[in-house]
Amino acid sequence: MVGEEHVSMIPAPAGKRWAATVNGRPFEVLAPSNAVLLDVLRDKVGTLGVKRGCDLGTCGCCTVMIDGVPKLSCLTLAGQVQGADIITVEGLSDGAHLAPIQTCFATHGGSQCGFCTPGFLVASQALLNENENPTRQEIACAIEGNLCRCTGYQQIIDSIEAAAAIHRGESETLAPASEPHPDPHPSGPGEPTMPPGHAK
Amino acid sequence: MGSYRQQPGASPSEVRKDGKRVAGKQVFPPPGSGGSEPKMRPRDLDYIPETVGGREPKPAGDHIHDRDRTGTIVGKAIPLVDSNAKVTGQAWYGDDVRLPGELIGKILRSPHHYARIKSIDTSRVEALPGVVAVSTGQDAPNRFGVLPVTKDEHAMAVDKVRHVGDLVACVAAVDESTAIEALSLFDIEWEELEPVFDPKKGLEDHDEPIHWRGKYHLARTNVQKRVFQEFGDRSLVKTPHAASHGSWTMLGVHHGFTEPHAVVAHWDPNGRLQLYTPQQVPHYTHRALSTVLDVPMHQINVVRTFVGGGFGGKSDPFPHEMCAAILARKSGAPVRITFDREEVYWINRGRHPSHIDVKMTADTEGRISGFDIDALIDGGGFASFGHVTSYYNGVLATAPYELGSFHYTGARVWTNKPASGAMRGHGAVNTRCAVEVGLDEMAEQMNVDPIDLRLANLLPPHSRTISGFRITSNGMREALERVREGSSWDSKFRQLPLGKGIGIGCGFFISGSGLPIHWDPKNFPHATVHIQVDMDGGVTVHTGAADIGQGSTTAVAQVVAEVLALPIEMIHVRSHESDTSPVDLGSYSSRVTFMNANAAIRAAIGIRDQLLKAAWEMLGYHPNVLVLNDRRIYYKHDPAVGVSYLQALHKAQADTGALIARGAYRSPPMGGVHKGAAAGLAPAYSFSAYVAEVDVDIETGLISCTNVWAAHDCGKALNPLAVKGQIIGSCHMGLGQVLTEKMVYGRTGHLQNANLLDYKIPSVHEMPHVEAIIVESSDPEGPFGAKEAGEGPLLPILPAVVNAVYDAIGVRLRDLPLTPDVVYSGIQKHLKKNGLEEPEDIESPRLSHGPLQEILVARGDEHRERDRLRQRSEDTSAYVNGVLFGFDPDRPLSEQVEGWREADEPLPEQLAELGFAGRAWLKKEQRHMEDDA
Ligand code: FES
Numbered sequence A: 001m002v003g004e005e006h007v008s009m010i011p012a013p014a015g016k017r018w019a020a021t022v023n024g025r026p027f028e029v030l031a032p033s034n035a036v037l038l039d040v041l042r043d044k045v046g047t048l049g050v051k052r053g054c055d056l057g058t059c060g061c062c063t064v065m066i067d068g069v070p071k072l073s074c075l076t077l078a079g080q081v082q083g084a085d086i087i088t089v090e091g092l093s094d095g096a097h098l099a100p101i102q103t104c105f106a107t108h109g110g111s112q113c114g115f116c117t118p119g120f121l122v123a124s125q126a127l128l129n130e131n132e133n134p135t136r137q138e139i140a141c142a143i144e145g146n147l148c149r150c151t152g153y154q155q156i157i158d159s160i161e162a163a164a165a166i167h168r169g170e171s172e173t174l175a176p177a178s179e180p181h182p183d184p185h186p187s188g189p190g191e192p193t194m195p196p197g198h199a200k
Numbered sequence B: 001m002g003s004y005r006q007q008p009g010a011s012p013s014e015v016r017k018d019g020k021r022v023a024g025k026q027v028f029p030p031p032g033s034g035g036s037e038p039k040m041r042p043r044d045l046d047y048i049p050e051t052v053g054g055r056e057p058k059p060a061g062d063h064i065h066d067r068d069r070t071g072t073i074v075g076k077a078i079p080l081v082d083s084n085a086k087v088t089g090q091a092w093y094g095d096d097v098r099l100p101g102e103l104i105g106k107i108l109r110s111p112h113h114y115a116r117i118k119s120i121d122t123s124r125v126e127a128l129p130g131v132v133a134v135s136t137g138q139d140a141p142n143r144f145g146v147l148p149v150t151k152d153e154h155a156m157a158v159d160k161v162r163h164v165g166d167l168v169a170c171v172a173a174v175d176e177s178t179a180i181e182a183l184s185l186f187d188i189e190w191e192e193l194e195p196v197f198d199p200k201k202g203l204e205d206h207d208e209p210i211h212w213r214g215k216y217h218l219a220r221t222n223v224q225k226r227v228f229q230e231f232g233d234r235s236l237v238k239t240p241h242a243a244s245h246g247s248w249t250m251l252g253v254h255h256g257f258t259e260p261h262a263v264v265a266h267w268d269p270n271g272r273l274q275l276y277t278p279q280q281v282p283h284y285t286h287r288a289l290s291t292v293l294d295v296p297m298h299q300i301n302v303v304r305t306f307v308g309g310g311f312g313g314k315s316d317p318f319p320h321e322m323c324a325a326i327l328a329r330k331s332g333a334p335v336r337i338t339f340d341r342e343e344v345y346w347i348n349r350g351r352h353p354s355h356i357d358v359k360m361t362a363d364t365e366g367r368i369s370g371f372d373i374d375a376l377i378d379g380g381g382f383a384s385f386g387h388v389t390s391y392y393n394g395v396l397a398t399a400p401y402e403l404g405s406f407h408y409t410g411a412r413v414w415t416n417k418p419a420s421g422a423m424r425g426h427g428a429v430n431t432r433c434a435v436e437v438g439l440d441e442m443a444e445q446m447n448v449d450p451i452d453l454r455l456a457n458l459l460p461p462h463s464r465t466i467s468g469f470r471i472t473s474n475g476m477r478e479a480l481e482r483v484r485e486g487s488s489w490d491s492k493f494r495q496l497p498l499g500k501g502i503g504i505g506c507g508f509f510i511s512g513s514g515l516p517i518h519w520d521p522k523n524f525p526h527a528t529v530h531i532q533v534d535m536d537g538g539v540t541v542h543t544g545a546a547d548i549g550q551g552s553t554t555a556v557a558q559v560v561a562e563v564l565a566l567p568i569e570m571i572h573v574r575s576h577e578s579d580t581s582p583v584d585l586g587s588y589s590s591r592v593t594f595m596n597a598n599a600a601i602r603a604a605i606g607i608r609d610q611l612l613k614a615a616w617e618m619l620g621y622h623p624n625v626l627v628l629n630d631r632r633i634y635y636k637h638d639p640a641v642g643v644s645y646l647q648a649l650h651k652a653q654a655d656t657g658a659l660i661a662r663g664a665y666r667s668p669p670m671g672g673v674h675k676g677a678a679a680g681l682a683p684a685y686s687f688s689a690y691v692a693e694v695d696v697d698i699e700t701g702l703i704s705c706t707n708v709w710a711a712h713d714c715g716k717a718l719n720p721l722a723v724k725g726q727i728i729g730s731c732h733m734g735l736g737q738v739l740t741e742k743m744v745y746g747r748t749g750h751l752q753n754a755n756l757l758d759y760k761i762p763s764v765h766e767m768p769h770v771e772a773i774i775v776e777s778s779d780p781e782g783p784f785g786a787k788e789a790g791e792g793p794l795l796p797i798l799p800a801v802v803n804a805v806y807d808a809i810g811v812r813l814r815d816l817p818l819t820p821d822v823v824y825s826g827i828q829k830h831l832k833k834n835g836l837e838e839p840e841d842i843e844s845p846r847l848s849h850g851p852l853q854e855i856l857v858a859r860g861d862e863h864r865e866r867d868r869l870r871q872r873s874e875d876t877s878a879y880v881n882g883v884l885f886g887f888d889p890d891r892p893l894s895e896q897v898e899g900w901r902e903a904d905e906p907l908p909e910q911l912a913e914l915g916f917a918g919r920a921w922l923k924k925e926q927r928h929m930e931d932d933a
């Protein structure tokens, strides 16, 4: 874990030049040759949306897209992905425009504490890029490497299904599926709308 | 353009071709804080209670908050208000706080289970270039702990370490690798002590008890807390018609939140501490920091970051928070400490490993004549919430059934393991499982359906449990009936083929704890909320409620939006900083929605009344006939006569500036006077019933849960989307405990699976389909009728699965988790006992109804009507536990029942027959030993 090299070195070894495209922007940083991608992304590139849940490849919170494929950044050496095209959760939206998958995670309860969410979003966006019409089983397989302790996954799968529908152009509606009170009197009386120029 | 759209930046359109939408895009139809078109959204009558002229059903009748409903947002499924931050990666959790010039802190942890520190030499550490500050226990001798009665923790070990992973020292260095290297340079002289791992051993005297409580210490044992409670007439259990006795071993489980603990400390130029931490209970950390650092509380600002899951595991004040503050003070720079996953298990605070013994009996009429519970719980190295857990293991089994008698002995012992603490369903989960499985067994002995047995023994709404808890709203019956129907129970139970099974479980849980931990409830409220509205019309709400993902911020925003009839986007909740938030007890005991939303409603009413008064002056109509809807206040009988929200606001502000209001909530005085009467007291209780379906592979013992019908009575679902999320999430966590999750301590007492690979949390593939059913009983004191939904829903899943496994294979298993090896050996034992050859020869249990079935069904039907009348307050007569046994609720039971006892200590003749935990009563406290000497 700790090498001799650290004894007399302040600051830490400057390391090698590391370059990649992160969320569409070229980055060049100095990183030790044994640096892990997760650390480089969080500490040097500044994409703090990439989360560290375990460091062992067991939680999926650190998932990023590398050349379109979801991978665990905690198990990837930065050196392995020199020059790659990396997308983190920050890269899913386009400025203020949220991707359907992001909106649907919000509207369908796919995110509670939100710590696992970046990993899930990247993994499911990767799925939707490949397959716009996934079954629930296919969705489950796409997120099997991601751990969520809050939601029990069900509403995450709901969210991904809803996003897939938007991708297919079938749905515009963002309202969550569950309506608490099915209207007992659908044709009941409405209340008057305001006529113009009302105020006293 | 028909309406005014608020857009971040200059985005040309709301939806683009590729389907991307503008974050936080909101449509604000005027009139109000913007546009000009005089059109108001119609009132949403579906979300206005029928009791005040709307169409929302009110099965329990009138509610005090009905008049404050505007149909704006309560009851609608909406996204969490902070979800945009979460889905864009901008939510800032503990480790995301990066201050300029930060140092990295690391903690040196004990390699020994139990040892005395004879000396620590830090000179080699200090000499390492890059190390800026070093600290050991000597720097912070003051003790702290979450409960004032059991302060037994230090920032770092002062003389002894109490478990592997206990904190010994800490360093701050310029980078992580230097800090890690520094940890190897401490020179420590240890004297190893004899560790205790088995909680049963903890009941015996020891040369060196793990903690020493002076004259209150129980002999020389490691017992931290012992409890005895007895209510009712114990002679009832002497001649049972049916009886069940189960001895359970339940292993410890961990919260398994995805975000490891992290903390950042910084002393600002004025010498004030700024501490950033993902805490469920920032206020207790605030207090503990003040004690440990010897700094007044007002010189500390605790900033709660986003919390990546808590479940009870982030509710203690933690030693690493103290360490960060100490290191930052020594070094003069910000210090960040982030745990790796292994350290998360060392600090633990998970569910107690427990040995639970439950005996229960029923009489010839199928009434439950007695519960006898003995719980020995393994507390690990520190007290944490254990004092309370010791009570909860018993008292949270006193409902939802009417009992003839109740007897509980509990003991929590210190062992040399990471400390157990509070975890979702605190203290109630394990006993609940044992109790519900016992009921299943008794139903089988009596040849009755276990659901009918339960339906015929429920406490009604507005009643009192045997231990004196006040039950208000109670949706238990409806929950049972709905899962029975949803799961087609009657055509499946005891009728499925071998290997397939269905089972039932129930539960109830506190909705807020009636007594605050740290102060006298007579002096301070439980929750306070401040609201401020300035000229722009935006509403700022200050609350200390800690959102840990359950959505408390959303709930507070929702109720304020509801009362003021404003779009929720106009409500801004500020809850992160102790500097700006009123003191709040934090997110535990499922108290936040109940207490904070109540306080928020009161504050919002304060603002509303100022607005209505202004409108009164402007319109000449009394507030009683004014209606609030969508940023307008108008005359009830002629909506054309009205003023806009901003007009009223500006009028109200004319002489005073910003409108300010505050609201507070305090639970009413309740409960008995016996020792421990406060434990488990809550202003309301939630109820739930689950049915689970399982497949058991009879060859390998592998269980998979395939379907769950989960009905939970949350009073009123303020946000059904979030309530369902809580129910499904609870199922997931409970399934983990019953099927796969365990903290494994090897023969040497070492925790063997401190990582997420070997600690098995169910993945998406192990998750059954959960049909979440919301039952709304409308609690009279809940905010708009709401009760908790975060913890209670976890309880029933465990017994439902265990009972389903019995239905599938006819084998009662009582070792949790039910991993394949446990099931396999259970099946093998069963084969041997019954002289069978192959697992296929096992006969699935079958039920043919006995004579009692009809009696129970008839009683259940009768009680349904009784409950309905009581729920609607059409019957307001007193009801206490015991009426089912023919007693008069208006006279003290002690007068009516011969042998009625209400005791918190065993009688001498009882000492011989006590269970494991009960044996703690054979010992004497030091002070009484001195008396004897
Ligand atoms: S941090 Fe990479 S999988 Fe957990």
Ligand code: FES
Binding pocket: A110, A111, A112, A113, A114, A115, A116, A117, A147, A148, A149, A150, A151, B258, B308, B309, B549
């Ligand atoms: S939302 Fe909390 S872990 Fe998934």
